[in-house]
Amino acid sequence: MTEPELNSNEMAKKRTEMAEHRTDLSEHRTSLSEKRTEMGEVRSSLATMRSHLANERTHLAYMRTGISLISFGITINRFAWFLIDNKTMSRYGHSFLHDTKDLGIGMVFLGSAMLIWSLFNYRKTADAITNNNYTPSNRSVLAFTLALILVGVASTVWLILS
Template identity: 35%
Template structure:
């Protein structure tokens, strides 16, 4: 015996086979899902790298503080002016926070794009990807790379 809830659930789903052309749309749904999961993996990597960059900057500041304290012959207590500088954000931590923010924004965009493509496929329409996100992502990545190069050059001087 089939439950009424099962029938309602099956009515909500679009058939996988396009009646007009006879094409199986399962591959389109699966490709959309794979693309979404690839975006999420990328977002996780960007967020993780941003976290590492932000935490590593904190580690470097603490390490520098310990080394200057020991080399100066001062006791192991942290001077007040040095400990207050730990709360300020260095360029590395700001870069890390920016990467975490970028990962979150890309995750939201990828979900939006996944739902939009899913609806188009369900309605038997033709999904045409927008090229604008590729241009924005490429320009952002180039800008980010230039900022990192400038920062590394300034730090090494």
């Protein structure tokens, strides 16, 4: 054999080795891609769970607020009735205590409305997270916030004028 034939055979052998090495690398890359896909699915699943847990925490916060409003409203209402029955605040007149009693009822109503709204908001958000089409509901939060501000301003004006 001549020198160029040896080089040609050696080169063919090297090419075959390199092709085998590329095949091994390709198989390795395929397994890495599969692992990345599995990890992505796990991350996506964890992100969905975190979103559901955050939704639940938000719902519980709304529930605590609603229960606090109801409790405080009942307390105000019952205390006003106590003062009316004992005539302790007779110098302020009966209408002041009657208005205070109505304020307590209003707070109970507002707290109950918040509990009902929080349940519907929780279900709507949970379904949207599950269906992967969640968009924040700014209108409902804005409406409820404005209602609370209105009640606060009305109560302040009522306290100043009474």
